[in-house]
Amino acid sequence: MKRIVLIGLVSVAVIWIAYSSYQLWINNDSQVNPQYVFCEQDQGVLLINNYNETKNSDYLKVVASNPLANSLENLDSIKIPHLRIYASQQRAIIIFEKENSWKKEEIDLIYSQFKLTGVESRHEGPYLMFSKDYTACNHNLLTQLREADKKASANFWKYNQNQWSRTDMYNLNNGYFEYRSSNPTAIYGEAIQDIPLFASVIPYTADNYSFHERFYAEKTDSIFEIGPMNDWVDKGFVVLEYEGASVIISDYRSQQTPRLILIEQSKQEDSVNISDEIYSFSGFQLTNDFPSQKNKRIYITEIEDKVIITESKSITQKLLVEYQLGKTLALNPEKMNYFFGGLPSFTNHRFVSNNQKRSITWKNHLLFEVSTEPPGEQLVKEDKTSWSASVNHTVFELVPIYDHLRGGISVLSYSEDGKYELVSSNGKSLWRGDADGAIQGEVRVIDVFDNNKHQFLFRTKKRVHLIDLNGKEVGGFPYLSDNELTTSISDFVWNGTKRFLVGTEKGEVIMLNSAGQELTIIKVGNSSVIQTPYALNIKGKLTAWVVNKEHKEYLGFLEKPGKPVELGSVDSESAVKYNGKVVNYFEKEGEVYCQKSDVNGLKGSNPIPIEKGKIFTVTNDYIVIVKSNNFSVFTHDQSLLYTKTVPFNEVGSFVYLKNRKECVVLDNLQNKIHAYSSLGEEVTDFPKEGRELVVAETDKDKKQVYIFSKIAQSIICYKYK
Incomplete structure (x- = not known):
């Protein structure tokens, strides 16, 4: 008996402990x-x-x-x-x-x-x-x-x-987003194929398009629900914007002719006029916002089995002419795709504008919404081959960028005092900002997370900024330094994460992570750093290559404490990191030389002469050397990529397009932009007008070149295939 009691007590205790632990876990978790x-x-x-x-x-x-x-x-x-x-x-x-x-x-x-x-x-x-x-x-x-x-x-x-x-x-990974909503209180009619229903009478020059299925309109428009138009609409109606005016195009049920319904409901005889098969009426409100003013006269005519309703007789006449000339969506597949491409065929409501496409479909007690909610420039639309755009500052520099959000090449414009603005591939202002100080050095385009999404990296006197294509700072950026920054910013990957290096006036090198957090600061001397510091992997140790104002070359240790190694004096007018080594370029006695570090970061062999002339540009991918009016492009392995002799002497800009082996050149004297093919021939329709600066970038998706320059206070863009 005692054994049974003991077993019972132990069992109860175990259960109680388990229950208490469970309750404690539940309470904490909750x-x-x-x-x-x-x-x-x-x-x-x-x-x-x-x-x-x-x-x-x-x-x-x-x-x-x-x-x-x-x-x-x-x-x-x-x-x-x-x-x-x-x-x-x-x-x-x-x-x-x-x-x-x-x-x-x-x-x-x-x-x-x-x-x-x-x-x-x-x-x-x-x-x-x-x-x-x-x-x-x-x-x-x-x-x-x-x-x-x-x-x-x-x-x-x-x-x-x-x-x-x-x-x-x-x-949906094609610029569109689908929204499925459970709404137990919503009841709409059967989804309609509005495109074949209305495309034959809609002019392809129309701007906005908004289709309303009849029962959807009843639920969302109280005036339509009780108004005369609900007496004739069968499947639905479309509201257009045509030459700045609102237009309604509606179908109608058998034996429910719209003009006869309006004549019957007119309260005064003088409210009805007939001219050239166009009927006009006053005293009717058809929807919440049509006509735009109470008692405003409306004009009605019929095309095929549709009724056209406007607020202007001249607009009505133009619509009749457009139809007679065949200028409709049904006969223009390209414009048809612009309006409806990417959206479902059946819908209760569809809206298309220059900034948005959206459709709402009611099915099985769910609302399905497919939309290009912002960023709206993902819309399929005509690509202007040239445009100009004004910005809210004096243009100092332009930086092109592949825009993964909107497609094409957008361009960042910034002023000498740090105001900046992003303009889309078709000349639309997207967003503006202010760096609170002059942007110093180079504005770089980087892919900080290695996911084919791009950002702008730049610095001011004491801040490092990393801005995404929505115009917002990434992570904890901007980073604020205690001392003035003096170099461009380099980026590298270490242990799977992106990091940045920048030099200061106090001989320091600052290392940041991709969230804008300061990881370490090392001191490599008392003079300010003048060359972009680069990270090197030397025998498994993360090391910074540094050159200061006294042209002293150092190696500093970024992760483990250690005295910097002085390598001696260096002739370095420009330097890049290439294949894990630092490549220095300098001019001497009319010739351009390069010198590479060895695997330990130390100086390698003696300087190597590349070509007679002067350094024109050094990028991460190539160096451009100019002699008189001849330009030669070399890899950092000193292989010749391209050469072009231009027929003018005052060159303001020379941009090499490595993906196409072409170049874009600005003639400073004539203010002309020239584009040359891989064979050195002028591209068709060039030269173009340009001033002071030229930048160019290739859109690999469209196989198209974007060229940006400025005239007065406007940005100009030219494109060619």
Whole structure:
């Protein structure tokens, strides 16, 4: 009997310990588990399953009211596999989830992204929560988080009318995004193929296009719901912008002729006029915004089985002429693709403009939205072969960049006092900024995360900036130095992460990581550093190659303390890192020489003469040497790539396009831009007008060259295949 009692007591004790441990785990986990954190106070919750896809869609705007949301813009540097991010729409709460427990260095890395004071962090198991002024809540918790489609780029829950609804976002990888929303209160009609229904009467010169399926219009437009147009519309109607005017094109049901319905409902005889088969009426409001003014006269005519409604008789007449000349979407496949390419065939609502394409389709109690929500320049549109654009500053330099967000080559313009602006491949201003001081040295285009997405890297007097193509600083940039910076910035990869080196006036070399954090500062002398410092791997040690104002060459140790090694004096007018070595270039007695470091970073063999002449340009890929009006392009292995003798003497710019073996040259005397093929022949339609500076870049996707220059205060762009 005693044995039975003893066994019973032990069993109860074991169960109690297990239960207590479970409760303790549950209580701790519930403090940071999203299912027990988010509630109606948040109003909405965004779950990011794939950060890069979500960032590209600009979907982060749905949590813009969250004080911590700005930190989500710069998470490219956090390379944690399968990282999921939960963000409140209203409260200062962000939760990170990964597949295993959090390490201290991972927590510190993410914490560095939050620049607000008073941010608290807590973690348990796979969850890491950052918050500010957090108080727990237990009313209307969002417990459906696990029901979301993990294949979606992101999921968004919205709390409305005492219930949660969800939208799933999918990046379709072709510039379009699909949104699938569960909305239990929405009921629309059957999706319609609007394209074949209206394309034969829509002029291809129209700008905006907005299709409304009949029942969708009833639910979204209270005037249409009770107005006369609802008496005749069959499948739906289209609202266009044509020559700056709004136009409605509608179908109509059998025996429901629009003009007869309006005549019947007209209250005064003088409200109806007929002229050249065009009927006009006053006193009708057809939709919330048409006509644009109350009681404004409208004009109606019929084409095929459609009715055209405008606010101008002359516009109506022009539309009739366009139709008679065959200038319609149906007869212009290129424009048809511009309007509808990439969108579903069946829809309840479709909207197309120069900045956006969007369609909404109601099916099986779900709303499917396909959209090019910003960045809107992913739209397929006509590519101007030349354009000019004005910017809000005096142009000092231009920097072309392949724009992975919008396609084509965009260009960064900046002024001498540090104001900058990005202009798209078609001349549209995208964003502006101010570096709070003159931009010094070179503005470089880099791929900081090696994912084919590009950023601008540059410095001012004491700051290092890294700006992405949304115009925002990456990670913790800008970095602020205690001392003045004196060199360009080099980048390199060490242990799988991107790092940067820059020199200072105090003989220092600063090493930063891709999040803008200072990793180390080493001192290599008392004189300011004048050449771009480069990182070398010398027998497994991370070492900096440095040249100071006294032309002393040093090797400094970046990870382990050690006295810098002085290599002696060096003749170096320009230097680059090439194949793991530093290549110095200098001129002597009318000839250009190069000298390479050996595998230990020390000076190699004696200087090697390359060619008579002067150094014109040195890039990471080649050196250009000029003698009189002859230009020669060499690799850093001293192999001749290209040579061209130009028929003028005053050359302002010479750009070699290595992918095409062509060059672009500015004649400073005549202010002409010349483009020469790989055979040295002038490209068709050149020369072009240009002033002071010329830059050029190749769009590999379109196999097209972009040339940028300036005239007065405008940027000009020329393109050729």
